[in-house]
Amino acid sequence: MMLLTLIRLEIYKIITKPRSFIGFAAVTGVIFVIQFALYIDGKTYWDFLIQSLKDTFEIQGVIFNGNLVCFIILQMLLMQLPLMIALVMGDLVSGEAATGTIRLLVTKPVSRARILLSKYIAGCIYIVLMVAWLGLLALGLSVLLFGHQDLVVMKNDGITIIRDADLLWRFFGAFIIATLSLTLVGTFSMMLSCFTDNSIGPIIITMAVIILFTIVGTIDIPVFDKVKPFLFTTHMIVWRNLFDNPVPKHQILQSVGILLAHIAAFLGISFYHFTRKDIQN
């Protein structure tokens, strides 16, 4: 019961901070801009992109549809969204330390572990709401605007066409993996937040790490090939594999396992440090 009260309190704290809405505003803005642009020029742009395909085949069916728009949005946004999460999760502990309220908080008859757990659960609820909002706009609104049919996924090594009836569970799975990835970033950010007394540090470090890991993961230089499997950003984009045929279940489960292991490690460090944190200085 006490934990529920603490969680409610933490959610209230998150809601009352303007920065919590930056993420929602950014997601809404970006999605609206993409949808508007694709609504006006999308078909012409897409026809240009698939010209070589049309030179070889007669294509029947609506390639440019809501499912494709959603997929494009997810590709663009899911790598940027962690930064929005860091804004909130990086402030969970260090924000209290900066304002001095942490002293008041830990003097309450509640264990430090419970306090941190309530903060973490509130942060996770924020992430789930963010992904749900993303899903509603990216999939729901796109399907409403552009209709729905099979999804054409273009990768470096080929094209996969997934039937409309086979898509909903894949998008659902993608949102779950996205939630897990963002939770990992949030946990990392919160862990850093436990070590500092100001919020800028954890937010900036989280952003820097994600940018660095993404760049290393993107550059196709052999020396990085051995490092890539150890970068959590490599596993954060495993949601894309759900749009392969057949679905590489083993690879997805392995990446999900690695994401969970990272979360557990970061969470463990957070609890270890926070329960021993000197709040007197």
Add this chain to the structure above:
Amino acid sequence: MVFSIKYLENAKYKKRNKMKSTIKRSFLVGFLALLIPVGASAQSPKQILAAVNQKFMKVNDYSANIHLVFNLPSVTIQPIDGKVYFKKPAKFRIKTKGIIFLPKQNPYYSLAALSDTNSYTAFTTGEEKIGSTGVIVIKVSPNADDNDLILGKFWIDKANSIVLKSQLTTRSSGTIQTESSYGANANVAYALPDKMTLSVDMTKFKIPKMVSADINSKPSHSDNEPRKGTGVITLSYSGYAINQKVPDSVFTEEVTK
């Protein structure tokens, strides 16, 4: 004595002559026997093609159920069911609830190209076997220089007047090979196949770049995929409804997006 010797020699000579004429006659009969069937069935390549066309011309239109299976290099598409419509001379449309890739020429492109026997030169290149069926191989070269068809090769089951295999080299789509099987299909009388396998030349095909970068994918080709450059699309037909007056509107709806 001399008389008897001459008589004997004369008898031998007559016997030898008789044998010679019998052998000659046998050869002549044998030669004629060989010639007669050939003469009776010797059709020109154009006549054979005309017979194939004549059979197919019995079909004014048809609709049928269709099952499409795709095996294209670098392109993964799940199989799909749909409905196929055809109307003379060459209107062809497959309706499915999903996206499909088809060769630019419809499967009856070759038969439509052969309808005007004056527009091409045809010559026989030999006989082959497809499965257990003997076929005659005919090559077709259009007379007009600007024709999209550069060269056509047809493997024809003469007994049933049906094309079992065709290979068309076109300016617009490279080489398209079509293999048809008629199986237990009662519609063999109309030259309508149970199954059609279309091989498409994909050497010029390039994978389009997606709107956003694909970060960690590497080429992953399996041995089950067709040889690079050749895509195979299999069309399985069932439930033909022939000459039931398919409306033109079926073919005029927008198909490509």
